[in-house]
Amino acid sequence: VIEGTPPDDAEGAAWLVADAEISGNPLVYASNNFSELTGYDREWVFGRNCRFLQPADAGRNEAFNETELCRLREFCSRRRPRVSFNGRRP
Numbered sequence: 001v002i003e004g005t006p007p008d009d010a011e012g013a014a015w016l017v018a019d020a021e022i023s024g025n026p027l028v029y030a031s032n033n034f035s036e037l038t039g040y041d042r043e044w045v046f047g048r049n050c051r052f053l054q055p056a057d058a059g060r061n062e063a064f065n066e067t068e069l070c071r072l073r074e075f076c077s078r079r080r081p082r083v084s085f086n087g088r089r090p
Contacts, residue, residue: 014038016050020076025050 014037017029027050030042038053045052053062062069 016045018050 012033013031014033015031016027016034018025019028026047028043030040030045032042034040034045035042054086
């Protein structure tokens, strides 16, 4: 859960936030740098799943990103406590 205002474009990073508690993991935040880097309007990405960034060919995507996909699947399968952007638990 995002509480408070996220630090936009901290350190020049391009990032997205998805809500893992909603089916399909819709995107709920996109940094300005993400929009500048990718060309996708922030409003366009809201409510979408980040899969639109993957190659359309699933086999090619699996082969190219296999190591990273394993790391991400493992990370996303862990339950984490809610933390606000100020670093405190709500």
